[in-house]
Amino acid sequence: xxxxxxxxxxxxxxxxxxxxxxxxxxxxxxxxxxxxxxxxxxxxxxxxxxxxxxxxxxxxxxxxxxxxxxxxxxxxxxxxxxxxxxxxxxxxxxxxxxxxxxxxxxxxxxxxxxxxxxxxxxxxxxxxxxxxxxxxxxxxxxxxxxxxxxxxxxxxxxxxxxxxxxxxxxxxxxxxxxxxxxxxxxxxxxxxxxxxxxxxxxxxxxxxxxxxxxxxxxxxxxxxxxxxxxxxxxxxxxxxxxxxxxxxxxxxxxxxxxxxxxxxxxxxxxxxxxxxxxxxxxxxxxxxxxxxxxxxxxxxxxxxxxxx
Amino acid sequence: xxxxxxxxxxxxxxxxxxxxxxxxxxxxxxxxxxxxxxxxxxxxxxxxxxxxxxxxxxxxxxxxxxxxxxxxxxxxxxxxxxxxxxxxxxxxxxxxxxxxxxxxxxxxxxxxxxxxxxxxxxxxxxxxxxxxxxxxxxxxxxxxxxxxxxxxxxxxxxxxxxxxxxxxxxxxxxxxxxxxxxxxxxxxxxxxxxxxxxxxxxxxxxxxxxxxxxxxxxx
Numbered sequence: 001x002x003x004x005x006x007x008x009x010x011x012x013x014x015x016x017x018x019x020x021x022x023x024x025x026x027x028x029x030x031x032x033x034x035x036x037x038x039x040x041x042x043x044x045x046x047x048x049x050x051x052x053x054x055x056x057x058x059x060x061x062x063x064x065x066x067x068x069x070x071x072x073x074x075x076x077x078x079x080x081x082x083x084x085x086x087x088x089x090x091x092x093x094x095x096x097x098x099x100x101x102x103x104x105x106x107x108x109x110x111x112x113x114x115x116x117x118x119x120x121x122x123x124x125x126x127x128x129x130x131x132x133x134x135x136x137x138x139x140x141x142x143x144x145x146x147x148x149x150x151x152x153x154x155x156x157x158x159x160x161x162x163x164x165x166x167x168x169x170x171x172x173x174x175x176x177x178x179x180x181x182x183x184x185x186x187x188x189x190x191x192x193x194x195x196x197x198x199x200x201x202x203x204x205x206x207x208x209x210x211x212x213x214x215x216x217x218x219x220x221x222x223x224x225x226x227x228x229x230x231x232x233x234x235x236x237x238x239x240x241x242x243x244x245x246x247x248x249x250x251x252x253x254x255x256x257x258x259x260x261x262x263x264x265x266x267x268x269x270x271x272x273x274x275x276x277x278x279x280x281x282x283x284x285x286x287x288x289x290x291x292x293x294x295x296x297x298x299x300x301x302x303x304x305x306x307x308x
Numbered sequence: 309x310x311x312x313x314x315x316x317x318x319x320x321x322x323x324x325x326x327x328x329x330x331x332x333x334x335x336x337x338x339x340x341x342x343x344x345x346x347x348x349x350x351x352x353x354x355x356x357x358x359x360x361x362x363x364x365x366x367x368x369x370x371x372x373x374x375x376x377x378x379x380x381x382x383x384x385x386x387x388x389x390x391x392x393x394x395x396x397x398x399x400x401x402x403x404x405x406x407x408x409x410x411x412x413x414x415x416x417x418x419x420x421x422x423x424x425x426x427x428x429x430x431x432x433x434x435x436x437x438x439x440x441x442x443x444x445x446x447x448x449x450x451x452x453x454x455x456x457x458x459x460x461x462x463x464x465x466x467x468x469x470x471x472x473x474x475x476x477x478x479x480x481x482x483x484x485x486x487x488x489x490x491x492x493x494x495x496x497x498x499x500x501x502x503x504x505x506x507x508x509x510x511x512x513x514x515x516x517x518x519x520x521x522x523x524x525x526x527x
Contacts, residue, residue: 165312165313165316168316168317168320169316169319169320170319170320170322170323170437170441173320173323174323174327177327287407288334288406288407288410289334291406291407291410291411292330292334292410294411294414295330295410295411295413295414295417296327296330298414298418299326299414299417302417302418302421303323303437305421306421306428306437306440
C-alpha cells in the first residue's frame, strides 16, 4: 500500500495534466499536443544533461529531490484509493499541509539560490500566494474534521461515507468552494498563475524553475503535477468519497482506482473549461481572491461548529 | 419530502444566497453587483417555493411568484437601465478595500452566528440552521451600504439587505402573512423608484454618483 498509492499517483499525474492541456487546446480551436505529451516530456528531460549556474549552491542541486520527495510522501498519506491508509498513524491533515508547504518553501529557496532576478521575483510572489493560501487549506479541511471528530483524512472520508447527507451540508459546500480556490492558487493555475505562459514577468511558479534543466527539471515538473493531483484528490475524495476502498480486497481497490480516474477526469474537464473562460488576475488582486477563499473556509468551520 | 432533506436543501439555499452576497463585496463593477442580486433573488424565490411545498402552504407559492416578478425581472431590468445611464464609474476608492471588507464580512457572519445562538437553541423548525446565514446576509447588506461610495452599489446593497430580511422571515417563521409580504414588496419597489430619482439628481449636479461629493453641499 505504501508503494501502490505513490506509484498510482506518479503514473496518473502527467496524464491528468496532459488531459487538461489537450482540452484547453481543443476549447481554443487548436489541435494541441496529445494527452500523453507530459510522459514524453519527462522521458526527454530525464535523458538530458544538467546545466547548473556557477553561483548555485548545494541547495540548488538538493531542492528537486526534496520537492519531489515531499510530494510523493503526501500521496502515500492521502486517501487516494484506500480510506484508512497504511500510514494512518500520521495520515493527518496538518502533516499534509506541512509537507506541501515544505515543498513550496524549498522551491522558493531554490529560486533565490542562483541569484537571478526572475528567480527572486518568482520566489517572492510564490511566498505571498502560499502565505495567504496555506491557512485556508488547513481551515477548509478542518471544517470537515470537526464533523468527523478527527483531523485524520481517512476518518473524514469514512464519516462522509457513513452519513451521505453530510455531503450537502453548508460546511461541506463552503469548504469545497474554499479548497477549489486554494487549489487554483497552490497548483499554479489560472486565475492566479498561467502554467503555459512564456512571459517571465507574468510567471510565479515557472519563474522559480527557470534555471533548472535535465533530470532536475523533470523532478520538479513531476512534483508540480503531483501537487495538482493531490489537490484534485482532496477535492474528490474528501467531498465525494463514493467508490473509495475501505478494505484491502483487490476488487475494491480496482474499483477505487477506476473511481479515482473518473473523478480526476471530471475535475480536469471543469478546470480546463474554467481556465478557458477566465483571464489571469493581476497580482495585487490575488490577495482579494484568497481573502474570499479564507472567509469561505472560516464560514465552513463556523457552520460545522453550529451543526455539531 | 423528509425533514432531513428539507433542512439540508433550505440551508444549502441560504448558503448560496450568502455566497452571492460575498460576490457583492468582491467584485467592483455595478453590473456584477446587479447580476449577483438577481441570482440571489432567484434562489430566494426557489426557497420560498420549496418551503411552500414542504409545509403545504399555498400562499408561499404566490409570494415566490411575486418575488420572481419583482426582484428577478423588474428590479434588475430597472437597475441595469440605471447603470447604463449613470453607472459609468467603477468603485475606484471605497472606504474599505476589497480584502478588508471581505474579512470584515466573514467576521460579521461569525457575529451573526453568535447573535442567533439563543434563537437556534429555542427554535424547533427544520430550517433553523439557515437563520444565522440570513442574519449574516443582513449584516453584509449593511456593510455594502456603509462602505461603498457609488450610489448604485449602495442601492444594490440595500436590496440585498431586503433579501436577507425576507430569507430570515422565511427560515425563522416559514414566511409572514401574504398581505404583509406584498406590502413589503410594494415598499421596496417604491424605495427603489425614489432612490433612482435621487441618483439621477446627484448625477445631474455632480457629474458622478460618488456620494462623497454630497459633502460639498455642506458648505
